[in-house]
Amino acid sequence: MTAPGFTGAGIDRADQLRLDETALRVLAQHEGARLLRLAELDPVLDEEGRLLWSPLGEEAADLIFLGMDGDAPLFAPLVAVEAFGQRAWSVFRLLALMAPRDAAIWGAARSLNEWHNRHRYCGICGAPNGPFRAGWGRRCTGCGAEHFPRVDPVVIMLAEHEGRVLVARQPQYPQGRYSALAGFVEPGESIEEAVARELIEEAGTAVDNVRYVASQPWPFPGSLMIACLADARSDALVLDRNELEDAMWVDRAGVTAALAGDPDAPFLAPPPFAIANTLLRRWIEEEEGE
Amino acid sequence: MTAPGFTGAGIDRADQLRLDETALRVLAQHEGARLLRLAELDPVLDEEGRLLWSPLGEEAADLIFLGMDGDAPLFAPLVAVEAFGQRAWSVFRLLALMAPRDAAIWGAARSLNEWHNRHRYCGICGAPNGPFRAGWGRRCTGCGAEHFPRVDPVVIMLAEHEGRVLVARQPQYPQGRYSALAGFVEPGESIEEAVARELIEEAGTAVDNVRYVASQPWPFPGSLMIACLADARSDALVLDRNELEDAMWVDRAGVTAALAGDPDAPFLAPPPFAIANTLLRRWIEEEEGE
Numbered sequence: 001m002t003a004p005g006f007t008g009a010g011i012d013r014a015d016q017l018r019l020d021e022t023a024l025r026v027l028a029q030h031e032g033a034r035l036l037r038l039a040e041l042d043p044v045l046d047e048e049g050r051l052l053w054s055p056l057g058e059e060a061a062d063l064i065f066l067g068m069d070g071d072a073p074l075f076a077p078l079v080a081v082e083a084f085g086q087r088a089w090s091v092f093r094l095l096a097l098m099a100p101r102d103a104a105i106w107g108a109a110r111s112l113n114e115w116h117n118r119h120r121y122c123g124i125c126g127a128p129n130g131p132f133r134a135g136w137g138r139r140c141t142g143c144g145a146e147h148f149p150r151v152d153p154v155v156i157m158l159a160e161h162e163g164r165v166l167v168a169r170q171p172q173y174p175q176g177r178y179s180a181l182a183g184f185v186e187p188g189e190s191i192e193e194a195v196a197r198e199l200i201e202e203a204g205t206a207v208d209n210v211r212y213v214a215s216q217p218w219p220f221p222g223s224l225m226i227a228c229l230a231d232a233r234s235d236a237l238v239l240d241r242n243e244l245e246d247a248m249w250v251d252r253a254g255v256t257a258a259l260a261g262d263p264d265a266p267f268l269a270p271p272p273f274a275i276a277n278t279l280l281r282r283w284i285e286e287e288e289g290e
Numbered sequence: 291m292t293a294p295g296f297t298g299a300g301i302d303r304a305d306q307l308r309l310d311e312t313a314l315r316v317l318a319q320h321e322g323a324r325l326l327r328l329a330e331l332d333p334v335l336d337e338e339g340r341l342l343w344s345p346l347g348e349e350a351a352d353l354i355f356l357g358m359d360g361d362a363p364l365f366a367p368l369v370a371v372e373a374f375g376q377r378a379w380s381v382f383r384l385l386a387l388m389a390p391r392d393a394a395i396w397g398a399a400r401s402l403n404e405w406h407n408r409h410r411y412c413g414i415c416g417a418p419n420g421p422f423r424a425g426w427g428r429r430c431t432g433c434g435a436e437h438f439p440r441v442d443p444v445v446i447m448l449a450e451h452e453g454r455v456l457v458a459r460q461p462q463y464p465q466g467r468y469s470a471l472a473g474f475v476e477p478g479e480s481i482e483e484a485v486a487r488e489l490i491e492e493a494g495t496a497v498d499n500v501r502y503v504a505s506q507p508w509p510f511p512g513s514l515m516i517a518c519l520a521d522a523r524s525d526a527l528v529l530d531r532n533e534l535e536d537a538m539w540v541d542r543a544g545v546t547a548a549l550a551g552d553p554d555a556p557f558l559a560p561p562p563f564a565i566a567n568t569l570l571r572r573w574i575e576e577e578e579g580e
Contacts, residue, residue, distance in 0.1 A: 007480045015491060016530075108478025115477065119413040126411035126418070136476070149477050153443045153514050186426070187405065187439050187512050188398025190297045191505040201305060212502040215481040222477050224443050226516075240306075 002281050004216035004227075005095075005273030009104035011067035011074060018134040024065060028056055032072035035063070036109050038079055042091050043106045049097035051106060064112050064135030066105065076109035078135060081117040089174075095273050103273060107219035112136070114221040115149045122147070154223045155194045156182035158279055159205050161232040161249065165283060166203060167267060168239075168247035178248070178258075178267035180227070180276040195228050203247055204238025207231055213282050216275040227279040229286075252287055255280050292571050294506035294517075295385075295563030299394035301357035301364060308424040314355060318346055322362035325353070326399055328369055332381050333396045339387035341396060354402050354425030356395065366399035368425060371407040379464075385563050393563060397509035402426070404511040405439045412437070444513045445484045446472035448569055449495050451522040451539065455573060456493060457557060458529075458537035468538070468548075468557035470517070470566040485518050493537055494528025497521055503572050506565040517569040519576075542577055545570050 017023045027033060034053040037044040044052045053074075062078040095103055112135055119138055122129050127142025138147045158165040158180050167178035183198035185191065192210040199205040207230035218225045235249055250258070250266055257265035259280055270276040307313045317323060323346040327334040334342045343364075352368040385393055402425055409428055412419050417432025428437045448455040448470050457468035473488035475481065482500040489495040497520035508515045525539055540548070540556055547555035549570060560566040 004480060006478070007483060009478065009483075013476070013487060104478060108476075111477035117414075121411055121413050121416035123409040123411050123413055123419075124407075126416050128416070129413075148474070150440055151443055151475050151477055153441055184438070185441050185514055186303070186398075187401035187441055188296070188299065188394060188507050188509070190294060190507060191514070191516070193297060193299075197303060217478050217480060219478070224475055224481070226481070 001285065002278050003100065004214050004275045004278045005100060006104050006107040006217050006219065008100050010101060011069055011105065013067040018065060018136050024134055027073035030073050034072055034074055036076040038077060041079060041081060041110050041113055043094055045094060045097065051102045062131050064109060066108060078116055078131060079113050081114065092271060096271060107217055110219040111222035112149060119147055150222060152223045153185040153226060154182055155185055155191055155198060155226050155228060156180045156276060157195045157228040157230055158283055159199050159207050159230050159232040161235045164249035164251045166205065166247060167250055168244045171245045176268035179270040180279055191226055195230055202240045202243050206233045214275060214278055225275045227275045229283065252284060256284055291575065292568050293390065294504050294565045294568045295390060296394050296397040296507050296509065298390050300391060301359055301395065303357040308355060308426050314424055317363035320363050324362055324364055326366040328367060331369060331371060331400050331403055333384055335384060341392045352421050354399060356398060368406055368421060369403050371404065382561060386561060397507055400509040401512035402439060409437055440512060442513045443475040443516055444472055445475055445481055445488060445516050445518060446470045446566060447485045447518040447520055448573060449489050449497050449520050449522040451525045454539035454541045455545065456495060456537060457540055458534045461535045466558035469560040470569055481516055485520055492530045492533050496523045504565060504568055515565045517565045519573065542574060546574055
């Protein structure tokens, strides 16, 4: 089975060291210690498409301790960001070149950096926050409250009806691209309830029998994508035109052609590092396995 | 199959109305409009253990629009909270009396209220935030940034080894109580990776074959609990004594006895509204189904 993108970093996060400042100082002086290179928040690649790392010199800046890669301690810089929330389409071209492991390591560094920048001040008292826990938290300089990185669960799903699945396009997608529907999980609902709610809201599609398929972290800025299948009660659609430009039901041949990059496919598939791609693949594999 | 606690509210959240102030004013004047009664953030119950609701009078306070219960618009008050993060053991006694649907409705109101209180100030610029989107967001009075409710994904899991599952107790649990291990999903990891990491960190247990089982929202303060099973490579344990007071492997007979409340059971099971209970039940049902 295809592993979802942004997984498989294979690093020991060694969270027991995050509050141990003595151990972290020793690790930072380790001859194998490496610092991830970033361009703003984007990855910096060598000629072969691998992440670039620097030796950890006399860096004065704040560091994020990513974990241990065997004996080598890995760090990322804490970067000041001025513009938020851009969907970094240019990064997607780099990601297409990157090994999944590199994408996973970079993704964690990107998400943490964006979280730090969005949480410079304490939500409880308004005083400035500063990083602690080796970059895995912030503590308020005023009231002392501790804050931890935010991860937003998002459901992404294929409704299935008589051998066809529902794909849709948002206006900002590249030409021809269709993908699975998705939406944030809200307070007070389960994964299964969020899947059913989003399909009703965006496509007017009532579903039963929601099945979890796979998950991935998504670093734009920090989501946990939770991919599911569900059985639609009918193929009638009522689209929310504020969210979706179009939607259509595609059969197995159409999805197979799209995943193969066939120019005659009914749509352009989402890229391999997006879990919508994994989800479409798993749906094909599931049918093949039956 | 047993549905997880805090699910099944059965309300139409009608999110398309949240930004429609005219529609919300009309709904607030609807004769069936109801306001959830809260004691601080705790539920207020009638003699039969049902949530108490008030007619929606000339309330000046900010309201959360929970959604439509058939024709009836449901609202919750936005409450000022002074003390955060208490594990409300007293509430657990009320929850044991409540129908799952009532627990689900109250849970959403509780999570949203705690989120509002923890996000009075903008993390980006430090200026005060105010509620918008009918209680489903906050907007900064300074920089205008929009903030949305936080939901923290948490993995909760049973490692399985030769017909036994791993349960553990934290020091603050009631006497005799054991439960599934759990931990927050971090930026840059999938559900499956978080399950494997937490089991290694807390119990020294390496696992393969992580399987999703079920999910629930958990309103203390706002988690999405994601319950999984995984295959342990051995039954050796190395406990993290900062997290766990004890852990043990329990066979099917022991889990069945605990779920039945048998006084001779090897441990006191988690309460029915906790997904750890659902997870233990599903593990028994899975074995029965084989």
